[in-house]
Amino acid sequence: MSQTHYLKALEHPIFKVINQASELLQLETYVIGGFVRDYFLKRGQKKDIDIVTVGSGIELAKKVASLLEDSPKVTVFKNFGTAMLKTGDLELEFVGARKESYDRNSRKPFVENGTLKDDQNRRDFTINAMAFSLNDNNYGRLIDPFNGIQDLENRLIRTPLDPDITYSDDPLRMLRAIRFASQLDFKIEEKSFDSIKQNAERLDIISQERIVTEVHKITLCDIPSYGFLLLEKSKLLERFLPELTALKGIEEVEGQTHKDNFYHTLEVVDNISKNTDDLWLRWSALLHDIGKAPTKRFSKKVGWTFHGHEFKGSKMVYHLFKRLKMPLNDKMKFVQKMVRMSSRPIAVIDESATDSAVRRLVHDAGDHIEDLMTLCEADITTKNPKRFQRYHNNFRKVRTKIVEVEERDRIRNFQPPVSGEEIMKTFNLKPCREIGMIKASIKDAILDGKIPNEYEAAREWMLQKGRELGLST
The missing domain is CATH 3.30.460.10 (Beta Polymerase, domain 2)
Incomplete structure (x- = not known):
């Protein structure tokens, strides 16, 4: 030049x-x-x-x-x-x-x-x-x-000096090598990558905060799986995210297998990255299946199961964030919520998207319903074209139903129209179990479509429920 x-x-x-x-x-x-x-x-x-x-x-x-x-x-x-x-x-x-x-x-x-x-x-x-x-x-x-x-x-990542010296001196450079390769779509020189594998344990002297900074940048790449595959192959990933590497592998018992949940997870992260730059929604995709490793079971009747993996995974999110010194605030709670609810929209489809099921979904997801739907659509990784199309068509129907229910019933983040104070005053009660029972009954009645989300209907339901409990006005 x-x-x-x-x-x-x-x-x-x-x-x-x-x-x-x-x-x-x-x-x-x-x-x-x-x-x-x-x-x-x-x-x-x-x-x-x-x-x-x-x-x-x-x-x-x-x-x-x-x-x-x-x-x-x-x-x-x-x-x-x-x-x-x-x-x-x-x-x-x-x-x-x-x-x-x-x-x-x-x-x-x-x-x-x-x-x-x-x-x-x-x-x-x-x-x-x-x-x-x-x-x-x-x-x-x-x-x-x-x-x-x-x-x-x-398009090559290479160290100026002997990579063993470069990486051993400052092990954070191993993560930076993978981050640059991911961001720029470069390859890491073979000698350099071998050195990363040999020096992987040196990462343990690096603070969690610095590790997470690099992982955030990898997560925000156009194709995050490229970086996470390098992290896994280099033996770095297991040193700070063992919950992910625990998903790797396929077991077979009596001829029955399950999918490799590690590679499935990376597909989901890539899928969601086409539709959002939100770091925490991408983290939700990365962690949505971490509960599957500890809940994996096999039975002759039903084969492989992962019962309760969403609930288990959401609890694991807290411990993972705490260990990595990530924020234990609303960002962590958002990821927990997405992991916990990650299968809910699929359940709604199974119930043929009834109004009641959709109302409960919208209520429980609140302002994050769109994020949840984006995550669940990204979770469709089937290679069967007909099945793929059917799932997406079903999700489109659910989205339409969500809009209809929300416009009609105003369910998102709602509180029952009758307050606990009014229940206490009506039945001349002091704080007690019955107040919570009546309030929960009103909420369930609205979500199940038994009464509209309106004050008069809710008050009438309150009076009826009070009579059932033997309370007098």
């Missing part, structure tokens, strides 16, 4: 400002990493840009800020020798070129000042080690000591 082509990569005015600051401080400076990689991949200009300088990154950041019209605040991370500033829609991180060495029990390196070559040696992958010069004497020149440009063309 021509020198002009590289200059085109540096058209944004910020690079001339960095160049000016570098010359004033007499520092050797480069833009490195993702910005360079994504320029060649034509992925659009990255808004977060890494700048490396042979000298003080902190001083360079301060000088750049002083030359910018908006005089941005410089955030300094003294322990790491880095500084960050935001200007316009850009986020710039400055670091001094450095050499790193590692203790086996930590991914925190011992750092000392180094050259650009030292800094490129410490990078995770060849495609992230490329740099553009921001210096007067060779402005725009590509510095690519590991032939990362060729790896981009070959």
Whole structure:
């Protein structure tokens, strides 16, 4: 490629400002990493840009800020020798070129000042080690000591140094290799992938939060199964998500088998990813069958069963989130709910979508009914075209029925029109079991279509139920 082509990569005015600051401080400076990689991949200009300088990154950041019209605040991370500033829609991180060495029990390196070559040696992958010069004497020149440009063309993830050293030093790079392969649809070099398998146990020194950050990114890829298959083959997945790998395999007893629920799960995640970018709905797809491993049973009468796997799976979600230090808030509760209800729409189809069954489904799913239907449609992985079409046609009928019932009965998130206080006042009761019984009876009557979701009908039902319980008004 021509020198002009590289200059085109540096058209944004910020690079001339960095160049000016570098010359004033007499520092050797480069833009490195993702910005360079994504320029060649034509992925659009990255808004977060890494700048490396042979000298003080902190001083360079301060000088750049002083030359910018908006005089941005410089955030300094003294322990790491880095500084960050935001200007316009850009986020710039400055670091001094450095050499790193590692203790086996930590991914925190011992750092000392180094050259650009030292800094490129410490990078995770060849495609992230490329740099553009921001210096007067060779402005725009590509510095690519590991032939990362060729790896981009070959769509290959490869480490600059011996992969055993790269991965053992910082085991998070093993997850990053798979994440980049997933995001870019690249392959991991065979030697590099073998090294990941050999070093898989090194992942145990990485914090759960950092692992989850990479897993989130894999989950949000266009085809998440690509990354999860690599995680499984590399022996990494079993180290942090054993609930998933426990689904792998097919057992046969007396000639009867069941499907491989691990590969089925990955199909479901791919299916749902065509219809949603919602991270937590994708997690719901990933975990929707985790209860099947502990509930799997075989009997001569019915063959393989997974009774109660949805309920078991929803309980497992809490322990899984807690172990991985994922949020134990409404996001976790949403995933629990999706896992617990993942078979409910199928049951509605089996009941020929009666109004009563649909009302209960809409009530129990509440505002997440659309998410639940999306999950259940993604769960259709049959390879039989007629069966596939029949299931989807049935789900379309259920969706239509949901709209009709919701418009007519206003069931979503409803509370019975008669409150507990009114029940207490009507029958002159103090808090007791009968109040809950009457309130539940009203709710069931509405959901079963025995009375409309209206106050007068609910009050009349309350009085009738009270008489049955021997209560007087």
